[in-house]
Amino acid sequence: MTFFKTENISIDFGGIRAVNDVSFEVEKGTIFTIVGPNGAGKTTIFNIISRIYNLTEGRITFEEKDITHLPAHQVVNLGIARTFQNIELFDHATVLHNLLIGRHIYCRSTFFSDLLFLPSVKRMELKHRRIVEDVIDFLDLQHYRDQLIQNLPYGVRKVVELGRALCTEPKLLLLDEPASGLNVDETEDMSFWIDDIKKLLDITVIMVEHNMNLVSQVSDHVLAINYGEVLAQGSPGEVQGNSDVIKAYLGEEKDA
Amino acid sequence: MRIIFKTSYLQDIKLFKHSGYFFWYGILLATVLAAPAVLDEFYIGEMAFIYIYAIAGLGLMIPVGFTGLPSLGHAAFMAIGAYAHGYFLSKGFPFIISIALAGLMGFSIGALITIPLKRMTGIYFAIASLAFAIIVEEIIAHWKSVTGGLGGMSVDMPVIFGFELESTWHFYFLCLAVLLAVLYCTINLIRSPSGRAFVAIRDSEISAESMGINLSIYKIKSFAISGCFTGLAGALFAHRLYFLTPDTFNFLLSIQLLMMVVVGGLGTIHGAIFGAIFVGLLPQAIAIAKDYLPPSIGEFPGMEPGLFGIIMVLFIIFEPMGLYGRWLKLKLYLQMFPLYRKATFKRQKTYLKTERVQ
Numbered sequence: 030m031t032f033f034k035t036e037n038i039s040i041d042f043g044g045i046r047a048v049n050d051v052s053f054e055v056e057k058g059t060i061f062t063i064v065g066p067n068g069a070g071k072t073t074i075f076n077i078i079s080r081i082y083n084l085t086e087g088r089i090t091f092e093e094k095d096i097t098h099l100p101a102h103q104v105v106n107l108g109i110a111r112t113f114q115n116i117e118l119f120d121h122a123t124v125l126h127n128l129l130i131g132r133h134i135y136c137r138s139t140f141f142s143d144l145l146f147l148p149s150v151k152r153m154e155l156k157h158r159r160i161v162e163d164v165i166d167f168l169d170l171q172h173y174r175d176q177l178i179q180n181l182p183y184g185v186r187k188v189v190e191l192g193r194a195l196c197t198e199p200k201l202l203l204l205d206e207p208a209s210g211l212n213v214d215e216t217e218d219m220s221f222w223i224d225d226i227k228k229l230l231d232i233t234v235i236m237v238e239h240n241m242n243l244v245s246q247v248s249d250h251v252l253a254i255n256y257g258e259v260l261a262q263g264s265p266g267e268v269q270g271n272s273d274v275i276k277a278y279l280g281e282e283k284d285a
Numbered sequence: 286m287r288i289i290f291k292t293s294y295l296q297d298i299k300l301f302k303h304s305g306y307f308f309w310y311g312i313l314l315a316t317v318l319a320a321p322a323v324l325d326e327f328y329i330g331e332m333a334f335i336y337i338y339a340i341a342g343l344g345l346m347i348p349v350g351f352t353g354l355p356s357l358g359h360a361a362f363m364a365i366g367a368y369a370h371g372y373f374l375s376k377g378f379p380f381i382i383s384i385a386l387a388g389l390m391g392f393s394i395g396a397l398i399t400i401p402l403k404r405m406t407g408i409y410f411a412i413a414s415l416a417f418a419i420i421v422e423e424i425i426a427h428w429k430s431v432t433g434g435l436g437g438m439s440v441d442m443p444v445i446f447g448f449e450l451e452s453t454w455h456f457y458f459l460c461l462a463v464l465l466a467v468l469y470c471t472i473n474l475i476r477s478p479s480g481r482a483f484v485a486i487r488d489s490e491i492s493a494e495s496m497g498i499n500l501s502i503y504k505i506k507s508f509a510i511s512g513c514f515t516g517l518a519g520a521l522f523a524h525r526l527y528f529l530t531p532d533t534f535n536f537l538l539s540i541q542l543l544m545m546v547v548v549g550g551l552g553t554i555h556g557a558i559f560g561a562i563f564v565g566l567l568p569q570a571i572a573i574a575k576d577y578l579p580p581s582i583g584e585f586p587g588m589e590p591g592l593f594g595i596i597m598v599l600f601i602i603f604e605p606m607g608l609y610g611r612w613l614k615l616k617l618y619l620q621m622f623p624l625y626r627k628a629t630f631k632r633q634k635t636y637l638k639t640e641r642v643q
Contacts, residue, residue, distance in 0.1 A: 079495050081491065081494075081495070100499075101494045101495065102494045102495075102497050102498060102499045102500065103497070104495070104497075105495060105496060105497040106497060110495075111495055113491075113492060117489045117491055117492035118488075118489070118492070119484060119485050119487075119488035119489060119492075119493075120488050120489075121484070121487075121488055121552065122481075122484055122485075122488065125297070126481060126484070129478075129481055130481050130482070130485045130493070130496050130498075131496060133478060133481070133482060133485075133496050133497050133498055134496075134497035136478035138477065138478055138479075140479055140506055140510075143473065143474055143477035143478060143479040143480070144470045144473055144474055144477075144510070145470070145473060146473035146476065146477055150477055150478075151298065153478075154298055154477070154478075155294050155295065155298075158294045158297075159294070162294075193496070197496065197497070
C-alpha cells in the first residue's frame with residue numbers, strides 16, 4: 030500500500046498553470062524532499078496537499094483515502110501537519126499557548142463545558158499539557174515556554190512552529206523550508222531534529238528546501254521541479270547530477 | 286518583586302495565579318460589596334451603570350479583542366436584549382426567565398448574523414456589522430406591535446421571586462451579580478480550548494485552519510456568546526432607562542462600546558473593565574468640565590462624540606495596549622523600582638490584528 034500519493038495534480042491561477050501534471054509517491058518512514066528554483070511551484074504543492082488551494086485536476090491519496098476534496102481544517106485530523114515558509118505562529122500568544130493549539134484536534138470539550146471550565150475540561154487540559162511538555166523537551170524549548178512569540182528570535186520561532194506541528198501527533202509532516210533564515214548551527218540542529226523525527230517518532234516527512242547540504246544529509250528521495258513540472262526524481266545524488274536540474278539552476282552553456 | 290516558582294501544571298490554569306491575587310481581588314470584592322452602605326445613592330446608580338457597560342464590554346471583547354472580528358454594531362445586541370426583556374416582562378414572564386430569554390435571543394441572533402459574515406475580515410466585517418445594527422434599529426422603529434415603535438415602550442420593575450427590586454442598591458447588586466457571572470464565564474472561555482481557538486483565528490487564520498480549527502464554527506461561537514453577554518447587558522440597561530426608544534441604541538452607542546474595548550486594552554479581560562470605568566465616568570467628567578469652560582466651547586454641539594473620537598485616536602497612536610497596558614507598566618515600575626527601564630515594553634507593540642489580509 031502506498032502511504033501518500035499524488036496523481037497528475039495540476040492547478041490553474043487564472044491563465045497561469047502553476048503546477049502541471051505532477052505525480053509522486055512517498056513511502057512510509059522516509060524523508061521526501063522537493064527542490065526547485067524560486068517560483069517553481071513547491072509551496073503551491075504544499076498548499077494543495079494541505080487543501081488551502083483547490084486542485085484543477087488530479088487526485089491526492091493518503092493511506093488509501095482520497096483527500097482531494099477534504100475541507101482544509103480536517104486534513105490535520107488524518108495525521109497531516111505542516112509548517113509555513115514565512116512562519117505563521119500566533120504572535121500575541123506564548124510558546125506554550127501555540128503548542129497547545131497544536132493539540133486542538135484532540136480537545137473534545139463542548140462550548141458550554143468550556144464556559145464553565147468543568148472538571149472534565151481541566152483534566153483534559155492537564156493531559157494535553159503533559160504531551161506538549163514532551164515536545165518542549167524534545168526540541169529544547171524549556172527556556173522559552175512562557176514567552177510571547179513576538180519577542181522571540183527568528184530561529185526559535187522556526188523551532189516553535191516545528192513543535193506546534195509535532196503536537197498534532199502527525200503521521201506525515203510537511204516542512205516548508207525548515208532551514209531558511211537559520212544560521213549554520215541552527216541548520217545543523219534542524220537536520221538532527223528532522224532525522225530524529227523520522228527515526229524516533231516514526232513520522233514521514235515531505236519537505237521543501239533550498240539548502241542542498243541539508244537535503245543530501247537527510248533526504249531519502251528527492252523530486253526536482255521547475256515551472257510546475259517534474260524535472261527529475263531519485264536519490265539526492267542522482268537528482269543533483271541530472272543535467273536538466275543543473276540546467277534549471279545554472280542555465281545552459283553557450284555552445285550547447 | 287515576586288518570583289513564582291512553578292511546581293505543577295495546574296498553576297498555569299488556575300483562576301488566581303498566586304496568593305497575592307486572592308488578597309487584592311478579595312479587597313476589591315469587599316469594596317464593591319460595601320459600597321452601597323457608604324456611598325450616596327447617585328454614585329451607586331453610576332456604579333451600576335458602569336457594571337452594565339462592563340458586561341457589554343466583556344461581550345464585545347470576545348469578538349473584537351480575542352477573535353479579531355471588529356464589530357461596529359453591538360448596540361444592536363443591546364437593543365435586542367433590552368426589547369426582548371421588556372417584551373417578555375410585559376407578557377408576564379418572571380424576571381429570571383425573561384432575562385435568560387433576552388440572553389438567548391442575543392445568542393441566537395449573534396450566531397445567525399455571523400453565518401453570512403464569517404468570510405469577511407477587517408474593515409469589511411466592521412461595515413457589515415454596522416449595516417446589521419442599522420437594520421435592527423429600523424426593525425425596532427417599525428415593528429410597533431412588539432416594540433411600540435418610535436413611541437417607545439416602558440419597562441416593568443424587576444421582581445425576583447416576589448421580591449421587588451425598587452431601590453437603587455437592589456439594582457446595584459443585581460448588576461454586580463450578572464457582571465461576576467459573565468466575568469467568570471469569560472475567564473473560563475479564554476483559558477479553555479475554545480478561547481485558544483479564538484486567539485489562533487485572530488493571529489493567523491491560515492495556520493489556525495491547518496491546526497484543525499473550523500473557522501466558521503468558531504467565529505459563530507465567538508459572536509454568539511458575545512451577543513448573549515451584550516443582550517444581558519441590554520436587559521439590565523432597560524431597567525435603568527425605564528423607557529425604551531429606538532434612538533437610544535444608535536450608532537453612537539456602538540462606537541462607545543468599541544471605544545471601551547480599545548481604550549481599555551484590546552485582547553485583555555481587564556481591558557473591558559477598565560474601559561467600562563473610563564466610558565462610564567467620561568460623560569460626568571465632560572459635564573463637570575463644561576462648567577469651567579467658556580460657553581462658546583462648553584455649549585458646542587456634538588462635543589461628546591467628538592471627544593470620544595479624539596480620545597480613541599490618541600489611544601491608538603500613543604498607547605495601543607490601552608489603559609490595561611498603562612497599568613501593567615505602572616505595576617512593573619513599582620515592582621522593579623528603582624531598576625525599571627523604559628525600553629522594557631518597546632517591542633511589545635500591539636494593534637488591531639484584523640487589519641491583516643491573508
